Amino acid sequence: MKKLLGLLLCLFVTAGAFAQGAKNVIWLIGDGMGPGTMGLFMEGVRNTQLPQYPDKRSTLEKFINASVTGMYFNNTYDTVVTDSACAATQMAGGVLSRPDRVGVDFEGRPTVTLLEEALKQGKSVGVITDVYVTDATPAGFLAHTQSRRQKYEIARQLVQSGAQVILGGGLRFFDQKENKNLLKQAKKQGWQVVKNSAALSRVQSGRVLGLFSQEAMPFYGDKDRYPSTPTLKEMTQKALELLSQNEKGFVLMVEAGKVDWALHDNEAGPSLWEMINLDETLDTLWTFAQRQGNTLLYLNADHETGVPVFEYRHLDKDTFEHKSAQGEMLYGTDTDYVNYSYYQNLFAHKRLLYYVYPDFKNLPAKKQTAEKLQEMVNEALGVPTDLKLDGKVPSYEELIAKLNQAQGLRWATGNHSGGMLLGVAYGPGAEAFGGVYHNSELKAKFEKALGF
Template sequence: MKKWVLVLFVCVFAFSAQAKTAKNLIWVIGDGMGPSAMGFFMEAIRNSHNPAYPDKQSYLEKFINASDVGLYFNNTHVSIVTDSAGSATQMSTGQFSLPDYIGQDYSGLDVKNIMEEAQARGLSVGVISDAYVTDATPAGFLSHVRSRKQKYDIARQMIDSGADVILGGGLKYFSKGENKKLLKEAKKKGYTIVKNKKQLASAKGKKLLGLFADEAMPFYIEKDLNPNVPTLKDMAQAALRVLSQNEKGFVLMVEAGKIDWALHENDGGASYYEMLGLDETLPVLTAFADKNEDTLIYLNADHETGVPAFSYRHLDEDQVKHKNAQGEMLYGGNTDYIDYKEFDNLAKQNRVLFYVNEDFKKLPKEKQTPAAMQAMMDKALGYHIDLSSLQDPTDYEAVKQRINQAKGLSWNTGAHTSGMLIGVAYGGYDGFTGVYHNTQLKDKMSRALGWTQLPSEEDED
């Protein structure tokens, strides 16, 4: 008798362990955020003097330490490397796709995505992007078109999708050209439409459409220049306020989209700040999940971009004298292993360097001098990097290369790579450890949400 009781107890325990399901899913995607970008940021917080982090630990690091971690590949049907469109489509639909495709498999057929399946079950859905909502990643969760370039079609499909929350940039695609009446149609469909930070904070209702820039929203590093534009954190707070009204639950996709843009530019300071914008959003999400324990947060990337890392370099005699004069420590006579002050220097930057160069090009030709470029870059960086060795100040690639060399900051590429990515699941839901492919994510999410049964041991055999 005791044996049967024990067997029954084990069976009940096993069933209850498998039975944990989520009501809410918050899927956070750092566009271009490969392992190097994550490590670059976390190490910067550990080894700098940012007063917002007195314990020297980023929220990203804390989030990872409290979660299940896995690794995954993201190749498409015919290519080793992907773009955001193909990757978002594969993640949201579970089907192999192609670069540039939105919501379609590799044969060009529309495929049902996780948002549509959530809506069929009565859940609310929403997308957020700090780039623009018609960009590839949010589009891959709400639209079906052959090319990511069809932004006006994507905008219309987003409104037609009935998504409860759509927040980000891209106003022109909802208000101009063939879609010049789309905002009026959205309002008739019950959307509260907001266009700035103040309106977003006070918005009420069950459907929210926020468009805060004509195209892409500003970079986080320049947020002080754009005080009326909400941050990713602001949009996340508003989205949770709206979506949590549904007792059946919700699926929310949160994209930190400008990480990718900064990494493409090989701009260390801008990359740091874009990661900071995501990092400041994570506590809002985890606080919600901790209060609503049936919430799964999954953090990952669509692909890897840039691959930033500091690397040592051998210095010439003049550089050695300069370093020694500053009291920096060199090894082997002329080897610079990079001083920790470079992490603090990242936080001093206040502009995107590409935009500084754009301002420089607007100067009259006679004022496009080395001295002008030096002054503008010093102001943007927040400290001095000697650019006097550059012969042509209008050669931005050379300027950028000199700045990165001075930092000791190396970049593998200005494009995407096929590098393996990190997936982080917060909330104690099974199935997110080990090695997998991004086409498996939709099924993993469905199981965590209780939409499909866990496979039996017979099925696994």
């Protein structure tokens, strides 16, 4: 009976809190994370034995199943395709704007962002990214400039923003000659400036400005090379600890920025690793939201990048015979419909060829042979994969094309697409995020959920 009462109480508290609206908002943005990338990741997890997922289900899949999903446009004031700056500006500011603009509308007038509204209501706010804090997405939530390239000005505005938590890369925009005294000034204003994991973990209250690399933070797949640099998940845990000390609540934006970078490179394996990075962070955030009952958690993207798809292919005679001999050809035709092992190969990918290729080019000229390149590629991919170099050293672009040919993938672009995106909402006010809408409507939805 006691158990039953406890359960009923628990249900009552959860439903009651949901009915009362949200006290906190957490907004997780997968930069460049289109529906195709989300699908590739979820299907990949289902079909690969990964130590992170003993039940072969991603947190993303479970989160979507427990939430409200909608689809939204991200076009700008006068273009179909957006960049990250305009997308962040439109999402956080509730306006139409133009590519390259940060926190200003299409006529250049400053917006009042969701985070700035939250500050006026006495809430605490924070932004976290694994690229650099002066980059387009975090900037669009707290700064106002005519161009995303004004990084030193953005750094100055971040320090003055009234935020409690700013974590990510980008140290050089705060301590170069353009902003020589900015960190000194920040400390005078109560910011605790930290530059590594140990220093971050010592912060127990107050304001924290964490700048953990000169520019972007490392790729998730490289995290073991940088043991004193916190991961996105670790930064997020600290932000939740600090921001939830405010009784009036908080609004936090977390960006998984490197999904976009790996997609721009058209390397599917690293893109999936960055999705694992996002998934771990989502797990932390969703656990928090479930425990609190008063927190609206929203996951979306700013735009789609790359657009990777598996496709079936007709094989040449040699490849067909080779694959048949290995038992890979299931249908007796010369068409390769993509075996599930392709997913395992993608997750095995350890290092971006974007880094491997320059390493190869730095070898003494004598050593720059196709065989050596294939050997370095095999090491980076984690499984031997014949890129069919035919004794010739390809350009970097040719190498990536050969990689994708071997991995069974085709990409629509190395840039951004104009495609629609998915937004997933959990918690009080989540109903408003179903259906079809435009990214400039998001701010009003959050404000309504928060009761502003």
